Amino acid sequence: MADPSSYRPKPGQIPDSPGVYKFRDEHRRVIYVGKAKSLRQRLASYFQDLAGLHPRTATMVTTAASVEWTVVSTEVEALQLEYSWIKEFDPRFNVKYRDDKSYPSLAVTMNEEFPRVQVMRGPKKKGVRYFGPYGHAWAIRETVDLMLRVFPVRTCSAGVFKRSAQIGRPCLLGYIGKCSAPCVGRVTPEEHRELAEDFCDFMAGRTGTYLSRLEGRMHEAAEDMEYEKAARLRDDLGALRRAMEKNAVVLADATDADLIAVAEDELEAAVQIFHVRGGRVRGQRGWVTDKVEAVDTAGLVEHALQQLYGEEKGEAVPKEVLVPALPEDTPALTEWLAERRGSQVSLRIPQRGDKKALMETVHRNAQQSLVLHKTKRASDLTTRSRALEEIAEALELDSAPLRIECFDISHLQGDDVVASMVVFEDGLARKGEYRRFQIKSFEGQDDVRSMHEVVSRRFRRYLQEKLKTGEWSPEPGADGEAPEEDGRPKRFAYPPQLVVVDGGQPQVAAAKRALEELGVDDVAVCGLAKRLEEVWLPGEDDPVVLPRTSEGLYLLQRVRDEAHRFAIQYQRNKRAKRFTSGPLDEVPGLGESRKQALIKHFGSVKKLRQATIDQICEVPGIGRKTAETVAAALARAVPAGPAVNMATGEIIEDETPAPAGASSERGTEQ
Numbered sequence: 001m002a003d004p005s006s007y008r009p010k011p012g013q014i015p016d017s018p019g020v021y022k023f024r025d026e027h028r029r030v031i032y033v034g035k036a037k038s039l040r041q042r043l044a045s046y047f048q049d050l051a052g053l054h055p056r057t058a059t060m061v062t063t064a065a066s067v068e069w070t071v072v073s074t075e076v077e078a079l080q081l082e083y084s085w086i087k088e089f090d091p092r093f094n095v096k097y098r099d100d101k102s103y104p105s106l107a108v109t110m111n112e113e114f115p116r117v118q119v120m121r122g123p124k125k126k127g128v129r130y131f132g133p134y135g136h137a138w139a140i141r142e143t144v145d146l147m148l149r150v151f152p153v154r155t156c157s158a159g160v161f162k163r164s165a166q167i168g169r170p171c172l173l174g175y176i177g178k179c180s181a182p183c184v185g186r187v188t189p190e191e192h193r194e195l196a197e198d199f200c201d202f203m204a205g206r207t208g209t210y211l212s213r214l215e216g217r218m219h220e221a222a223e224d225m226e227y228e229k230a231a232r233l234r235d236d237l238g239a240l241r242r243a244m245e246k247n248a249v250v251l252a253d254a255t256d257a258d259l260i261a262v263a264e265d266e267l268e269a270a271v272q273i274f275h276v277r278g279g280r281v282r283g284q285r286g287w288v289t290d291k292v293e294a295v296d297t298a299g300l301v302e303h304a305l306q307q308l309y310g311e312e313k314g315e316a317v318p319k320e321v322l323v324p325a326l327p328e329d330t331p332a333l334t335e336w337l338a339e340r341r342g343s344q345v346s347l348r349i350p351q352r353g354d355k356k357a358l359m360e361t362v363h364r365n366a367q368q369s370l371v372l373h374k375t376k377r378a379s380d381l382t383t384r385s386r387a388l389e390e391i392a393e394a395l396e397l398d399s400a401p402l403r404i405e406c407f408d409i410s411h412l413q414g415d416d417v418v419a420s421m422v423v424f425e426d427g428l429a430r431k432g433e434y435r436r437f438q439i440k441s442f443e444g445q446d447d448v449r450s451m452h453e454v455v456s457r458r459f460r461r462y463l464q465e466k467l468k469t470g471e472w473s474p475e476p477g478a479d480g481e482a483p484e485e486d487g488r489p490k491r492f493a494y495p496p497q498l499v500v501v502d503g504g505q506p507q508v509a510a511a512k513r514a515l516e517e518l519g520v521d522d523v524a525v526c527g528l529a530k531r532l533e534e535v536w537l538p539g540e541d542d543p544v545v546l547p548r549t550s551e552g553l554y555l556l557q558r559v560r561d562e563a564h565r566f567a568i569q570y571q572r573n574k575r576a577k578r579f580t581s582g583p584l585d586e587v588p589g590l591g592e593s594r595k596q597a598l599i600k601h602f603g604s605v606k607k608l609r610q611a612t613i614d615q616i617c618e619v620p621g622i623g624r625k626t627a628e629t630v631a632a633a634l635a636r637a638v639p640a641g642p643a644v645n646m647a648t649g650e651i652i653e654d655e656t657p658a659p660a661g662a663s664s665e666r667g668t669e670q
Contacts (some may be wrong), residue, residue: 004061008047016040019071020081022089023064027465030089032060032293035078037329039069054294060093075332076339083306095269095289095303105132105283106140108153108200113189114161114182115196117144117153124311131203132275132283148178150214150236151199154192155179204277204315211237255279257320258308259350259359262300263366267291270370271304274362277318286366288373302327309340317341322350322359383551384427390552391498394544395537397524401498402426405458406559407511408502409439409450410567416574417445419454420567423496424559436570448506455499455514462495463518495523502560504529504536504543512538528560587626587633594621598630609634 019039023032036042046067050058072078086094107120111127119140124130132140144155154161156171156179164170164183174181182192202210218233259274268290275283287304295303301323309317317340327333330347337345350356388400404424411417423433437454499515501507508527515523526544527536533553534543546553583605584595601619602608608616608630616627 004047004050004064007064007066009043009067014040014043014069015071017071018073018075018078019069020078020085021067021069022085022091023060023093024066024068025063026065030085030091031063032091032093033082033085033089035075035082035329037075039071043067043069056093056292057294060293063093075329076335079306079329079332079336083310086306087310093293095291095293095295095300104140105130106144106203107131108196108203110193110196110200114154114192117148117155117196117199129200130316131200133285145178146239147199147202148173149239151195151202152178152180153196153199154182156183203282255320255355256318257322257355258318259322259355259362260301260304260308261324261359261363261366262297262304263363263370264291264297264300265370268370268374269300270366270373271300272362272366272369273304273308274358274365275318276358284365286369288369296325298325298327301325302329302333305333305337309337313340314342317345319344320346320348322348322355324349324359324363380427384555387427387551387555390546390550391555394535394546394552395498395524395526397497399497401496401524403494403496404498404500404559405496406500406502406563407451407454407458408560408563408567409447409454410564410571411445412571412575416571417443417450418567418571418574419450420563420570421454421458422559422563422566424555424562427555429562434566436566438574447503448510451501451503451507452510452514455501455511456518459495459515459518459520459523463520495520497524499523499525500556500559500563501525501527502530502563503527504534508536508538528556530560533557583634583636584630587630590626590630594619594626597621605634 016038018035018037020033020035021039021043022030025031034042046053046057046061050062053061070081072081085091086096090096104119104121107118108129108131109116109118109127110129111125120128120130148155152173155173156164160171161183164174164181168184170179170181170184170186173179174184174186180187180192180195182189187195198210214233214237218230218237221227221230221233255276256278257276259276261272263270263272268288271287271289273285274281275285287307289300289303305321305323305327317337319341321337326347326349334345334347337347350359385400388402391397392400402425406422406424407419409417409419417439419437419439421435421437423430425433435458437457439450439453441453442449499511501511504527508525511527512525515521515525525538528534529536529543532543532545533548534545535553535556536543546556584590584598597619598608598616599605602611611631613624613627613631616622616630617624622630
């Protein structure tokens with residue numbers, strides 16, 4: 001625990017201007033990022049008597065070992081830089097909202113020649129229009145199914161679309177009238193894009209004009225005694241109205257707004273957001289966070305606004321944002337939101353009427369979300385705590401192993417030997433901490449030797465992180481990674497309390513020997529054998545047998561199975577990459593873009609192999625030296641034998657591109 005006075009800046013060093021500051025720990029990791037109108041006043045507040053600080057703030061300043069700052073011109077710049085640094089450094093003492101689920105959205109891929117309507121999750125892509133997010137994917141699909149009757153936009157995947165175009169026959173949706181079948185030319189690209197734009201306009205809330213126009217066409221058809229056409233238009237109107245009924249009208253003035261509500265207690269906070277477009281609730285989402293810093297409701301709202309709109313632009317930022325409390329820097333936040341939208345944005349607290357009533361509904365949802373989260377967490381926490389206590393008791397550990405790392409080896413008959421490391425903290429998987437290894441010191445199948453290598457490499461890198469403190473000095477020639485000074489989370493910065501290996505006595509002995517060779521004596525080791533689910537300890541002739549109903553055994557099994565899954569996934573990826581590799585993959589310095597340019601220019605690897613160096617130089621981006629290297633690599637590569645049509649006996653000429661260079665879908669793993 002550090003004394004804040006040991007790194008307190010001298011009086012007069014801190015400028016009295018807007019800026020962003022970072023607290024770092026003794027390993028130079030950034031642990032907290034903040035912004036201030038006046039850096040001098042804000043930083044001075046951290047270096048008062050610890051008894052006068054909030055307990056969370058006191059913990060932060062005693063964990064820190066230094067503080068630094070960056071001066072900016074305006075509060076808006078400070079807001080942007082704070083958001084960027086929190087995202088980059090992932091500080092442990094900053095509030096970070098986590099989605100309680102991955103919310104699906106309705107997406108229209110306007111960046112394609114023939115736009116496609118589909119359900120999407122994850123990060124947003126450029127050129128795609130999104131509607132939502134929604135609570136359930138089935139709700140989106142029901143709405144889309146109703147609307148495809150009126151807007152028969154393509155919904156099929158690229159593979160299905162390409163196949164239908166090749167055979168000249170549309171899929172089932174094309175036959176039943178729920179797709180305009182652009183794959184077989186029933187509509188032109190321009191007509192199909194117009195359909196997609198009408199679909200987007202309707203989903204964006206511009207429904208009144210379209211419904212009126214459709215109703216007018218229905219009456220005209222009836223007057224002209226085209227009763228079948230009138231009946232179809234009547235059914236289309238009914239389908240659109242049923243789709244609209246799925247989103248109830250909540251604001252009569254067709255408002256576009258986001259309503260944000262917060263429910264909190266001393267330890268946690270839940271945020272709920274309702275997305276209202278055209279007066280209707282078009283989407284809903286929620287977050288839950290641990291209050292790791294001293295923050296009030298206004299501060300939680302500010303963090304929510306940063307996370308919600310930090311990556312958004314244009315119409316994704318609404319004209320109006322309604323909140324339960326205004327953040328301290330409301331003018332700066334409003335200006336920041338306006339910059340992201342490209343026009344004025346109103347940030348305010350609803351005072352009366354329908355908007356206040358809807359805000360109360362959103363707040364009730366936030367309260368229910370917090371209660372549900374606490375109920376689940378209490379149950380999970382009790383179970384996880386019991387599991388960790390049982391493991392500590394069975395393995396005779398001094399304390400519960402709050403961080404467990406598990407290693408597994410995977411290969412296919414001695415080829416593509418790889419290893420995995422998975423991490424569980426407090427009984428929960430930390431997938432961002434997972435690591436993969438390639439076995440480098442030897443070839444062939446030897447699980448024991450592989451385990452020794454992997455554990456050695458993991459802990460050698462951990463010890464390398466401790467160089468700065470002088471706690472460890474590497475032996476001459478030891479391989480490791482130099483400590484980073486940029487404050488980003490490091491790959492092997494934290495040691496586990498328990499190392500679990502997938503295997504029995506030999507694997508456990510290898511892992512223990514690796515730790516002893518490095519002088520690491522404060523990490524426990526055990527192995528979990530698959531056959532009888534026995535737990536093996538170093539130097540013991542008999543295993544520890546946990547009861548089949550033991551929560552501790554369940555946790556060890558989950559850790560072991562996750563390491564096994566992760567290792568097999570990596571091994572399969574390597575094997576697939578090896579099987580789909582081509583001669584161009586052997587050319588040093590030739591990236592995916594230039595490989596594709598070569599294949600596109602010549603049409604196939606066969607024709608590229610027949611080309612002269614001068615002809616290869618004609619490809620954009622290919623110089624003479626690269627062309628000579630490509631020609632040499634292709635000359636060394638032995639072409640595959642000719643393909644034969646088994647029905648006719650004819651030799652099939654190779655005019656197709658090689659798998660590795662021709663398609664971006666088979667790119668090499670980084």
